[in-house]
Amino acid sequence: MAGVSRKASKTGAANATTADLVAVLVAVTDGEPKIMTIANAGALPSGPFEFAHRSLQTGLRAWVEAQTGHPLGYVEQLYTFADRGRAGDAKSPHSISISYLGLTREDKVGHGFEAHWSGWYEYFPWEDQRSGLPATLAKTLASRLRAWSKSAATASLQRERWQRVAITFGLDEREWNEELVLQRYELLYEAGLVPEAVRDGASAAAVIPGRPMSGDHRRILATGIARLRAKIKYRPVVFELMPSEFTLLQLQRSVEALAGRLVHKQNFRRLIEQQQLVEETGAIAADTVGRPAKLFRFRHGVLAERAVVGTKLPLSRT
Amino acid sequence: MAGVSRKASKTGAANATTADLVAVLVAVTDGEPKIMTIANAGALPSGPFEFAHRSLQTGLRAWVEAQTGHPLGYVEQLYTFADRGRAGDAKSPHSISISYLGLTREDKVGHGFEAHWSGWYEYFPWEDQRSGLPATLAKTLASRLRAWSKSAATASLQRERWQRVAITFGLDEREWNEELVLQRYELLYEAGLVPEAVRDGASAAAVIPGRPMSGDHRRILATGIARLRAKIKYRPVVFELMPSEFTLLQLQRSVEALAGRLVHKQNFRRLIEQQQLVEETGAIAADTVGRPAKLFRFRHGVLAERAVVGTKLPLSRT
DNA sequence: TTGGCTTATACTTATCCTGAGCATAACCGA
DNA sequence: TCGGTTATGCTCAGGATAAGTATAAGCCAA
Numbered sequence: 001m002a003g004v005s006r007k008a009s010k011t012g013a014a015n016a017t018t019a020d021l022v023a024v025l026v027a028v029t030d031g032e033p034k035i036m037t038i039a040n041a042g043a044l045p046s047g048p049f050e051f052a053h054r055s056l057q058t059g060l061r062a063w064v065e066a067q068t069g070h071p072l073g074y075v076e077q078l079y080t081f082a083d084r085g086r087a088g089d090a091k092s093p094h095s096i097s098i099s100y101l102g103l104t105r106e107d108k109v110g111h112g113f114e115a116h117w118s119g120w121y122e123y124f125p126w127e128d129q130r131s132g133l134p135a136t137l138a139k140t141l142a143s144r145l146r147a148w149s150k151s152a153a154t155a156s157l158q159r160e161r162w163q164r165v166a167i168t169f170g171l172d173e174r175e176w177n178e179e180l181v182l183q184r185y186e187l188l189y190e191a192g193l194v195p196e197a198v199r200d201g202a203s204a205a206a207v208i209p210g211r212p213m214s215g216d217h218r219r220i221l222a223t224g225i226a227r228l229r230a231k232i233k234y235r236p237v238v239f240e241l242m243p244s245e246f247t248l249l250q251l252q253r254s255v256e257a258l259a260g261r262l263v264h265k266q267n268f269r270r271l272i273e274q275q276q277l278v279e280e281t282g283a284i285a286a287d288t289v290g291r292p293a294k295l296f297r298f299r300h301g302v303l304a305e306r307a308v309v310g311t312k313l314p315l316s317r318t
Numbered sequence: 319m320a321g322v323s324r325k326a327s328k329t330g331a332a333n334a335t336t337a338d339l340v341a342v343l344v345a346v347t348d349g350e351p352k353i354m355t356i357a358n359a360g361a362l363p364s365g366p367f368e369f370a371h372r373s374l375q376t377g378l379r380a381w382v383e384a385q386t387g388h389p390l391g392y393v394e395q396l397y398t399f400a401d402r403g404r405a406g407d408a409k410s411p412h413s414i415s416i417s418y419l420g421l422t423r424e425d426k427v428g429h430g431f432e433a434h435w436s437g438w439y440e441y442f443p444w445e446d447q448r449s450g451l452p453a454t455l456a457k458t459l460a461s462r463l464r465a466w467s468k469s470a471a472t473a474s475l476q477r478e479r480w481q482r483v484a485i486t487f488g489l490d491e492r493e494w495n496e497e498l499v500l501q502r503y504e505l506l507y508e509a510g511l512v513p514e515a516v517r518d519g520a521s522a523a524a525v526i527p528g529r530p531m532s533g534d535h536r537r538i539l540a541t542g543i544a545r546l547r548a549k550i551k552y553r554p555v556v557f558e559l560m561p562s563e564f565t566l567l568q569l570q571r572s573v574e575a576l577a578g579r580l581v582h583k584q585n586f587r588r589l590i591e592q593q594q595l596v597e598e599t600g601a602i603a604a605d606t607v608g609r610p611a612k613l614f615r616f617r618h619g620v621l622a623e624r625a626v627v628g629t630k631l632p633l634s635r636t
Numbered sequence: 637t638t639g640g641c642t643t644a645t646a647c648t649t650a651t652c653c654t655g656a657g658c659a660t661a662a663c664c665g666a
Numbered sequence: 667t668c669g670g671t672t673a674t675g676c677t678c679a680g681g682a683t684a685a686g687t688a689t690a691a692g693c694c695a696a
Contacts, residue, residue, distance in 0.1 A: 017367065019335045019414060049335065049414075056400050080398040080416050082374050096337060096367075096414070098398050163622060233630040249672075259631060267632035267655065269674075290672030291662040304481060312551040313577060314585035314684075567643075585684065587645075592682095608643030609691040632655070 019049040021060050022099040022217070024078065024224030027106040027117060028241040031253040034106060034117040035221065041118045044217045049098065060100050073240040074103040078223050081216055097216065101224045103240035120225060122211050123218055126169075126184065127225065127260050129176055140208055142171065148191040178259050181226040185219060194218070229259055236277050239298040247285050247293035248272065277302060337367040339378050340417040340535070342396065342542030345424040345435060346559040349571040352424060352435040353539065359436045361532045362539065367416065378418050391558040392421040396541050399534055415534065419542045421558035438543060440529050441536055444487075444502065445543065445578050447494055458526055460489065466509040496577050499544040503537060512536070547577055554595050557616040565603050565611035566590065595620060 023045050025036035038045050047063050049056070057075055064072050078099040106117055121128040125137055133141075149161040168183045170176035188194045192202035195212040196219075212218060232238050238254055252268050272278060278296040285293045341363050343354035356363050365381055367374070375393055382390050396417040424435055439446040443455055451459075467479040486501045488494035506512045510520035513530035514537075530536060550556050556572055570586050590596060596614040603611045 017335060017337045019337070056398065059400075077397060079395060080374065082377075096416075098414075160622075167622075167624075247673090255631065261631070262634045264632045264634045264655070264657095265672095266657085266674080266676090270654095271632055288672075289664070290670080291664095291674085293673060304478075304485075306485070313573070313579075314582045314589055316580045316582045316685090565644090582684070583643095584645080584647095584686085588683090606643075607693070608641080609645085609693090611644060634655090 017096050019096045019098060020046050021049055021056070021063065022046040022097045022220055023060060023064060023102055024099065024221055025064065025072075025102045025104060026120075026224070026228060026241065027104050028254045028257050029106045029117070031257050033120045033257045035120050035224075037116050037118045039214065041116060041122075041211070043214045044220060045115070046097070056098060057100075060102070064102060070104070072102045072104055074237055076101050076227075078220065078227060081220065097220065099220045099223065101227055103228075103237060105241065105243070120221065121260075123213065123221060124181065124185070124225070125209050127178075127181060129178070129260050130256055130262055137209060141169065144193055144206060144208060145169065145171075145187075145191065148193070176261070178261055179226055179229050181229065182219070182222045185222040189219075232258055236275075236298070236302065239277075242298070245281050245283065245295045245297055247288075247295060248278075249293060251278075251296070275302075335414050337414045337416060338364050339367050339374070339381065340364040340415045340538055341378060341382060341420055342417065342539055343382065343390075343420045343422060344438075344542070344546060344559065345422050346572045346575050347424045347435070349575050351438045351575045353438050353542075355434050355436045357532065359434060359440075359529070362535045363433070364415070374416060375418075378420070382420060388422070390420045390422055392555055394419050394545075396538065396545060399538065415538065417538045417541065419545055421546075421555060423559065423561070438539065439578075441531065441539060442499065442503070442543070443527050445496075445499060447496070447578050448574055448580055455527060459487070462511055462524060462526060463487065463489075463505075463509065466511070494579070496579055497544055497547050499547065500537070500540045503540040507537075550576055554593075554616070554620065557595075560616070563599050563601065563613045563615050565606075565613060566596075567611060569596075569614070593620075 023036070025045065027034045027036075036045055037043065045064075049059065056077065061072050061075055078101050081097045081099065082095070126133060126141060132138075145165045146162070149158050149165055152158040152161050164187065166172040166174055168177075168180050168187055185194070188208065189197045192198065192204075193206070193208045194210065195207055198204045198207065199212075213221065228237070232255060238251065238258070241254055241258075242251060248269055249265075251272070252263060252265065255268070256262055277299060279299050281295045281297050283295040285295055341354070343363065345352045345354075354363055355361065363382075367377065374395065379390050379393055396419050399415045399417065400413070444451060444459060450456075463483045464480070467476050467483055470476040470479050482505065484490040484492055486495075486498050486505055503512070506526065507515045510516065510522075511524070511526045512528065513525055516522045516525065517530075531539065546555070550573060556569065556576070559572055559576075560569060566587055567583075569590065570581060570583065573586070574580055595617060597617050599613045599615050601613040603613055
């Protein structure tokens with residue numbers, strides 16, 4: 001084992017690869033989650049990894065700022081992929097994509113840049129469960145997935161497939177789990193129901209709605225959405241997507257947009273207030289219908305005060 | 319932006335890098351967490367990324383199996399680092415480390431391989447809070463950290479530093495948070511209190527106990543421990559580290575070993591049982607002191623039945 | 637054989653958190 | 667002034683959690 005390690009550093013040239021950074025840049029505008037896209041909304045922004053920065057993180061930050069003309073709020077690494085498409089070709093140098101999740105606001109993008117923002121549910125229509133799925137989409141999905149299950153060789157494999165479908169898509173009385181974005185996409189890919197699968201060699205089955213992307217980008221996007229949906233539950237990252245002042249309903253709408261689900265209004269407020277995440281600005285929202293709401297701002301102090309992580313272990317206090 | 323993307327694929331040769339896989343392989347033996355090490359316990363096993371596999375994951379799996387002679391249970395990607403040490407040299411090709419967390423059992427390692435297992439608390443003595451810290455270590459840590467806080471330029475910077483110290487190390491009446499492994503290591507690095515910092519150019523301050531590793535490896539290990547400590551709370555991954563049959567106390571000891579904290583016995587059992595994670599084998603533990611305990615086994619079925627993810631959003635059911 | 641030590645396992649209790657709903661307040665426009 | 671709309675305060679039941687008490691079942695030494 002030690003030998004392997006030493007060999008690795010000696011033969012550096014032999015394992016040369018190309019590395020790219022891929023960014024999932026998210027904003028929420030008018031209660032809709034958006035992502036920055038290029039190539040006519042068919043790809044995520046990406047660039048070569050050729051920075052002289054201390055870390056990948058600052059490299060991405062610098063690159064995005066150079067491209068968009070505006071600083072990036074929250075950044076976190078997502079995942080490192082070996083491109084699925086080119087992997088079959090064992091002779092070519094491997095291509096690695098290091099993906100990042102970044103949170104900003106749409107209005108922060110400077111002018112003169114050719115960035116586009118696309119609603120993320122264009123790529124994953126089934127992920128928006130805020131008002132249930134459109135009946136036609138729900139039916140299409142269910143029937144195609146059932147057909148795929150049935151196409152397995154043995155009865156037990158068929159049952160296995162359907163159980164997986166039911167869990168990831170919340171069928172058969174099961175609950176919808178909004179965090180399983182990646183699992184759902186990968187299942188659809190496996191079932192040959194997305195254009196990328198057909199492109200990569202699957203038999204051209206009937207494809208379901210949802211705009212494809214080039215390369216692995218839709219998979220990377222799914223990873224980003226899943227991560228963000230998990231993160232908003234235990235870290236106050238939504239505020240990176242909000243204007244400096246907002247009403248509690250606006251905040252709620254943003255969370256709902258990201259989660260793809262509706263939340264209980266009063267309980268949502270209780271949650272926010274008891275965690276002391278926000279403070280009143282004193283101002284009142286203007287030009288609204290109904291009773292005017294108080295404006296709040298994020299209490300940046302909480303980030304310094306707390307290191308919020310939830311415990312599920314029955315820790316002993318003694 | 320689209321231009322940048324296109325340029326990236328054209329100049330593939332220009333952004334060549336070397337990529338290595340680094341593995342944090344964990345086992346728990348006799349209530350002590352161990353990691354596989356090489357180079358006289360001074361480095362994590364690592365190898366070049368030169369596999370013709372479909373994914374990085376299977377690449378790592380194959381490599382570990384070849385090296386240790388045994389299959390790997392659970393595998394997950396940790397993080398991709400640009401090596402901190404070599405980053406200053408902007409001319410050299412960048413080196414990227416893609417790190418993975420893997421769970422096995424020590425006895426699974428075949429013979430004839432030169433793998434070594436080291437207790438992970440050798441590298442992070444302060445992370446074992448099961449029986450409190452040894453008084454001397456606690457004192458050394460606190461005083462060195464306070465000195466570092468005091469060495470800041472202004473009073474406000476000093477306060478800021480100390481608040482960070484207090485939060486990450488649970489000082490000043492704050493609670494210890496076992497998940498902040500990486501934050502603690504990085505703070506110690508920043509404060510120049512670990513050998514790696516001195517090696518990388520920090521002034522040779524008084525260094526605290528804890529065995530160093532080459533390169534970024536101790537940072538990668540910290541990332542792995544943190545990830546595992548978080549994961550055991552919401553996914554049944556501990557069982558990958560257990561023998562096929564075990565008592566509830568053994569299970570508890572393993573969890574405690576990983577978390578570095580003690581848990582409440584009765585509540586721990588209730589938690590395990592109500593989640594239906596285990597089932598009785600019918601057998602009884604032999605050669606023990608005290609009342610003999612029932613033996614249990616992991617119910618592998620739960621993995622298929624559930625997609626356990628916790629919700630903290632006040633979701634609306636209507 | 638019995639008392640003491642150790643661990644296993646069953647119950648109890650108080651408290652907090654969560655989901656859900658009711659009620660009232662404050663604004664607008666017809 | 668009434669109806670529509672959103673804001674905000676409050677209650678209530680059920681479940682989860684933290685912590686402790688009590689009893690069971692082995693072993694060993696006196």
